[in-house]
Amino acid sequence: xxxxxxxxxxxxxxxxxxxxxxxxxxxxxxxxxxxxxxxxxxxxxxxxxxxxxxxxxxxxxxxxxxxxxxxxxxxxxxxxxxxxxxxxxxxxxxxxxxxxxxxxxxxxxxxxxxxxxxxxxxxxxxxxxxxxxxxxxxxxxxxxxxxxxxxxxx
Numbered sequence: 056x057x058x059x060x061x062x063x064x065x066x067x068x069x070x071x072x073x074x075x076x077x078x079x080x081x082x083x084x085x086x087x088x089x090x091x092x093x094x095x096x097x098x099x100x101x102x103x104x105x106x107x108x109x110x111x112x113x114x115x116x117x118x119x120x121x122x123x124x125x126x127x128x129x130x131x132x133x134x135x136x137x138x139x140x141x142x143x144x145x146x147x148x149x150x151x152x153x154x155x156x157x158x159x160x161x162x163x164x165x166x167x168x169x170x171x172x173x174x175x176x177x178x179x180x181x182x183x184x185x186x187x188x189x190x191x192x193x194x195x196x197x198x199x200x201x202x203x204x205x206x207x208x209x
Contacts, residue, residue, distance in 0.1 A: 067104055067106070067188065067190035067191060067192065067193075067194055068102070068103040068104050068190075068194070069103075069188070069194045069195070069196045070100055070101065070102045070103075070106075070108055070186040070187075070188050070194070070195075070196045071100065071101050071102070071103065071196070072097065072100050072184060072186050072196045072197070072198040073097060073098075073099030073100050073101075074095060074096065074097050074100075074184060074198050074200060075094075075095065075096055076096075076099060078099075080198070082198075082199040082200070082201050083198065083199070083200045083201070084200075084201045084203065085200055085201070085202050085203070086202075086203050086205065087172070087174045087202050087203065087204045087205070088174065088204070088205055088206075088207045089174045089175065089176060089177055089204055089205065089206050089207045090173070090174065090175075090207045091173070091174070091207065092171050092172070092173045093171070093172045093173070093174070093202070094169060094170075094171060094172075095112065095169070095170045095171075095172060095182065095184070095200055096168065096169050097110060097168045097169070097170075097184055097186065097198075098168050098169065100168065100186055102188045102190075104188070104190055106188035106189045106190045107188070107189040108186055108187070108188055108189075109166075109186070109187045109188075109189070110166060110167055110168050110170075110184065110185075110186055111165065111166060111184070111185045111186075111187070112162055112164075112165045112166075112170040112182060112183070112184050112185075113162070113165065113182070113183055113185070114159070114160060114162055114180065114181070114182055115181040115182065115183050115199075116159075118179075118181040158175050158176075159174070159175055159176050159178065159180050159204070160172050160173060160174050160175055160176075160180050160182075160202070160204070161173045161175060162182065170182075170184075172202065174202065174204035176204065177204050177205055177206050178204055179201060179202065179203060179204070180201075180202045180204060181199055181200070181201055181202070182199075182200045182202060183197055183198070183199055183200075184197065184198045184199075184200070185197050186198075
């Protein structure tokens, strides 16, 4: 709103995000090997107004092609009579709830400019960096990193 009532110098501006030396807003693609740590470095990120920056890296599990042979979501129409005893249908969850899927990656240092990602399975993973400034109002810029995780050497 400040942009409509104040001059450009008086309004807050979004942070300029840099990841692994790459400026811009387009997604960054990075190759990785399962089991080998990968650095995602946002040290070059700046704020045009000189505001303090807060970093937050997170795994965007809903995006990507999933793990080969293990799709993210499988939806099947239940057979007629589903739910009636002896008629098939959707099985009950095991005791204690459904089993958690194995993590595709481990993300360390998620609140610093330098995050460490360790791939745990091959496939694609999307990691998002959110950088929020301390201006008024605070503004956030985002950057997507698409990680292509390949199997390690046997």
